[in-house]
Amino acid sequence: MPHVVLPSTARDELALDRLGAGRTVLYIYPMTGEPGVDLPDGWNQIPGARGCTPEACGFRDHYAELRAAGAAGVYGLSSQTTEHQAELAERLALPFEALSDTGHELARALDLPTFTAGGERLYKRLTLIVSGGRIEHAFYPIFPPDEHVAQVLDWLSAHATG
Numbered sequence: 001m002p003h004v005v006l007p008s009t010a011r012d013e014l015a016l017d018r019l020g021a022g023r024t025v026l027y028i029y030p031m032t033g034e035p036g037v038d039l040p041d042g043w044n045q046i047p048g049a050r051g052c053t054p055e056a057c058g059f060r061d062h063y064a065e066l067r068a069a070g071a072a073g074v075y076g077l078s079s080q081t082t083e084h085q086a087e088l089a090e091r092l093a094l095p096f097e098a099l100s101d102t103g104h105e106l107a108r109a110l111d112l113p114t115f116t117a118g119g120e121r122l123y124k125r126l127t128l129i130v131s132g133g134r135i136e137h138a139f140y141p142i143f144p145p146d147e148h149v150a151q152v153l154d155w156l157s158a159h160a161t162g
Contacts (some may be wrong), residue, residue: 001133007082008097011090014075016106017021017133022072024130025152028112029055029078029145032088040118049117051054051145052078055125056092059151063095066149069156075099077106077120096123102120113140127152 001017003101008014016026029052032153033039043049057074059066066074077099078085086099104121108116112123127138127148144150 001105001135004101004109006099006105007079008075009082009086009094010097011067014097014099016130019073019130019133020101020108021054022122022131023070023136023156024073024075025066025071025127025151025156026075026077026130027042027055027059027125027127027148028106029076029125030113030115030117031078031080031120032056032084034084035087035091040120044116046115048141048143049122050074050146052125053092054146055142055148056088056094058146059096060092062149062153065153066156069153071152071156072162077101077123079104079120083102106110108136129155 003107005013005015032052051102059074069162074096079101082100082101085100091097114121125142128135129137
């Protein structure tokens, strides 16, 4: 993992190359909707764009299982602001932090896929399994997003350590 430091919803900053011991699940998504705010025009027609909130709910609902399967940490990441991420984390009662990469630092460092919608550059959906500062596995493409957590759980179970 590159040395990219991002603001989070629970701390001031988190260095992605220093996520700590054990495996970390870093799921990256385009954007979540906000109550009362319209999504970009044509959002539902963009392949892979829909489903960010259901994906987050899947990681929330299976958080204990992810931890039991060997995930020392779970983080969500998008290019939305920390304020938006904090609203999302509170509204969905996420038991993990959400990270904000408004400058697309991780995309630049790892050449991650992005797309443009509503004049905004957004991440394409992918998930990284990070262990010891290295990317151990990447899930891409992801479909359907609301069932993706099951793929992560299966992978963690199949690659159990210790």
